[in-house]
Amino acid sequence: MTSLPFTLRWGILATGGIATTFTKDLLIDPETRSAGDIRHVIAAAASSTSASRARDFLSSVNAPSSSKAYGSYKELVQDKDVDIVYVATPHSHHYQHTRLALEAGKHVLVEKPITVNAQQCAKLRQLAQEKNKFLMEAVWTRFFPLSREICNLIQNGSLGNIVRVYADFSFWNDVPTEFDTQHRMINPELAGGALLDLGIYSLTWVFMALYHTQQQQEPATAVKKREEPVVSSAVTKYETTGVDQTTTVLLHFPSTGAHGVASTSIQVATTPNPAHASPDAIRIQGTLGDLTVNYAPRPRTYTLIPAGNEKRGQPAPFAYQVVTKHEDIPGGGHGMFWEADECARCIRDGKLESGVCGLEETEVVMRVMDQVRRQGGVVYPEGIESLEFPLGGFGL
Ligand SMILES: NC(=O)c1ccc[n+]([C@@H]2O[C@H](COP(=O)([O-])OP(=O)(O)OC[C@H]3O[C@@H](n4cnc5c(N)ncnc54)[C@H](OP(=O)(O)O)[C@@H]3O)[C@@H](O)[C@H]2O)c1
Structure with missing residues (x-):
């Protein structure tokens, strides 16, 4: 039944x-x-x-x-x-x-x-x-089947140890000039700025690769706290309103030594011209190879690039391949229903x-953004x- x-x-x-x-x-x-x-x-x-x-x-x-x-x-x-x-x-x-x-x-x-x-x-x-x-x-990005699959690849060690992650989400298409100070993305009264609006996606990818996937102990034992990153950053602000227009965050995870670089801007774009798509808005680099993702908020394609590891004697457990999932989002949707299903x-x-x-991870991401705003x-x-x-x- x-x-x-x-x-x-x-x-x-x-x-x-x-x-x-x-x-x-x-x-x-x-x-x-x-x-x-x-x-x-x-x-x-x-x-x-x-x-x-x-x-x-x-x-x-x-x-x-x-x-x-x-x-x-x-x-x-x-x-x-x-x-x-x-x-x-x-x-x-x-x-x-x-x-x-x-x-x-x-x-x-x-x-x-x-x-x-x-x-x-x-x-x-x-x-x-x-x-x-x-x-x-x-x-919503975290609930795309493709994102789940990437987290599994990281967690099961397919990429080896993750050493570095680059993640960018930048666009200027819908953003008016710095003088359009009432626009939601520029207006401080509406918490405008690139970091909170777009940079959160770049941080999400760094967190998925270097924080979310950190091994936690079994629930039977005391839950091990995941390691928070050390944060440094550079921020360029609009002179008109003081919110950030270009921000780059460097996250350092001391126990593994991994680095994450999360960048965002509303002055330049990850894909400045739709005719020339960027296949590697996200680049996750492990000791066994790289995994790149085409678009931070709405990922549809990833590429696996095995490292030529003869000298290390550790071949990658995968061949070069471009994996496309849900090129057409089911039901003609945008892809937000997966988070609603959750x-x-x-x-x-x-x-x-x-x-x-x-919410524990959400709060850590918020703490990172607090630090970046303080630094900038x-x-x-x-x-x-x-x-x-x-x-x-x-x-x-
Ligand atoms: N997940 C995503 O892909 C995604 C994409 C875009 C935006 N967002 C997030 O969604 C939120 C809204 O973004 P949006 O693009 O939908 O913004 P929007 O088009 O400007 O809509 C915001 C709505 O909020 C209501 N509102 C209440 N008080 C307001 C105020 N003082 N000023 C402006 N609007 C006010 C208005 O609806 P009523 O008049 O009906 O109350 C307005 O239509 C933001 O936090 C943004 O970060 C997420």
Whole structure:
């Protein structure tokens, strides 16, 4: 006898660009990606502006007519038909809006970066535990089957010891000039800057290769803490607003000696011209060979390059190959449904955190970004760095 799929009922908090992409992905039949054990329902959406804007949003994504439209975030989090809230406001607002949803007793998936700083992240983590609710940062990249496969290759030693990782995510296509100071990516009031918006993907790849995959002891023994990196960085800021436009972070893991270089910019691009794709936005270098990945946030192809290791006497356990997975994302989607499926399965199984994108690692990444901002002198307004809740000016 086959059991019924587990149904997760979503409330979409905000109606901007990524909320649209994510919600469209939620509406794709999970069977198209062999995920028949779960089902997603759009229970409601809310706009801080008006209920009619939320209604227009729901129509634009072809949500079912049963989905409710709210003109405030407060109403959304009170809805008894909502199990999980997807927070898709600018990062400056993530702490306030995630807290709003957790305080109301909802599970939360919150867009990246989870918060503006590590102490806000720690507070949300503590609150989610107290409330017995699931909480995850929406780093969708980690849930691509290709990313899972790469982590397995690293963990099972196929690449040997990982010595160095380069990861870049830079683009300027959608970013206006430095004088367009109200734009979300440049405006300090919205926690703008390359690091928090794009650099988090570069850091994600360094973390997947050098932190996530660190061997932990069996749960039966005391859990070994993973080693945090030593951080140094260079930051170039916009003169107009003081947020970072180009940032490079060097992460050093002392016990293995591994180096990670995570770079980001909104002045130049990883792929400056679509006619000339970069096959190696990410380069993971092990003693048995290299693995390169084509595109940081939405990886579709990786290449294995065995080292010519005759002198070391250790041949790589793989031949040169280009591995393409999901060139066409299943169901015509964007690839955000894999993280949504993880939320559904964790909640179904009573887990408060994901093993793929857990809050301990999220908090360490936030601590790295805090250090980089301190080193580069990127300062945001007090209100958006605050732990205080609720604060005025956040549509609460
Ligand atoms: N995972 C990804 O690939 C990805 C891609 C892009 C962005 N993101 C993340 O998603 C978040 C939102 O980005 P986005 O590109 O969707 O931004 P966006 O298009 O500007 O949308 C943000 C939405 O937040 C709401 N909002 C509430 N208060 C706001 C304020 N003071 N200023 C601006 N908007 C406000 C608005 O919706 P209402 O008026 O309806 O309330 C607005 O439509 C960011 O944290 C970003 O890092 C993730």
